[in-house]
Amino acid sequence: MTNDRTEISSLGEFGLIDHLTRNIELHHVSSVLGVGDDAAVIDHFGKQTVVSTDLLIEGVHFDLGYTPLKHLGYKSVVVNLSDIYAMNATPTQITMSIGISNRFGLEALDEFYEGVYAACSAYQVDLVGGDTTSSSKGFVISVTAIGEVTPGLFVKRSTARKGDLLCVSGDLGGAYVGLLFLEREKRIFMESPGVQPDLENETYVIGRLLKPEARRDIVDFFAEQNILPTAMMDISDGLSSEILHICKDSNLGCVLYEDKIPVSEDMKKAAFKFEIDPTACALSGGEDYELLFTVSQEEYEKLVLNENISVVGYMTDAEEGANIITRGGSRHPITAQGWNALKGS
DSSP: OOOOOOOGGGTHHHHHHHHHTTTOOOOOTTEEEOBTBSSOEEOOTTOEEEEEEEEEEBTTTBOTTTOOHHHHHHHHHHHHHHHHHTTTOEEEEEEEEEEEOTTOOHHHHHHHHHHHHHHHHHTTOEEEEEEEEEOSSSOEEEEEEEEEEOTTOOOOSSOOOTTOEEEEESOOSHHHHHHHHHHHHHHHHHHOTTOOOOOTTOHHHHHHHHSOOOOHHHHHHHHHHTOOOSEEEEESSOHHHHHHHHHHHHTEEEEEEGGGSOOOHHHHHHHHHTTOOHHHHHHHOOOOOEEEEEEOGGGHHHHTTOTTEEEEEEEEEGGGOEEEEOTTSOEEEOBTTBOTHHHHO
8 A cells, every 4th residue: 555645845835725725616796805815805795794713623622533534624614604503694704724733644634625615515605714834733723604694683692581482403412422432432442453443323423423514494494484583502512501501691591391302313222322311412412513592482383384493491580590390390400511410310
């Protein structure tokens, strides 16, 4: 087997940027000037501009032991787009900056950018700039996403109202269980390098971790149905901690019903293999990138038209606190780790 590896140093920084950006296609008229100048120029033609940025660090946010580079490129874009959708806005451009060590050849970077461009294409987003630099240790990724929204229609975390319905998109906990499988197989491999990983056909939960999707469809649905959520955020750290953010920022309490939390059959079966409660995975597991939002009760008839939306509770006075009602009917305070009863009972 030949070692077909191109050293990045052979291109130089500008040569590398030219190489990585050679196939860029722009989708938006708002992208007036993209890669190739000192700065990009964006004109949102009377829309308000929404900006979000994320830093992903090898060994902290991702493990290259089991994360394919193409998936990492895709995911690093999607997690940023999710933040833009969470503002009820449409992402239009991203910038992508990376720090790389000499562990990586050009072919590895091409694989990463294949994922970046796949995400840009899937979500019709323009890559308009970025930077590459050397990193003494691992792989560092910084993405900034830019989006547009009709003036006044962006949605904050702090504007939920008492009596609003508390809703989530999709299903929860899958990415966390996928992570458990990958971490388990990595551990076995480290102890016995000859052993082939056995992911037990858990393609759904592993896909939820390695190739998440942002909920553009939900934001499109709001526009079609003329629904404006009263508060919204994406679920990157687990349902319970995000609910607590909305409660704190909006100065409200809430009631969450355990039996209304959406979980997939695949996630349930996978969680049982680890002998853990699927509810605990949904409450505490992160990286699902679903949307958590509140809407006024008048919108209920419209919400039921969308099978990807679950009403999981409602907002109350702050004095009542944030509580979960279990399947058995008992009430527990929601904590950032889920809910304390999961640890004992």
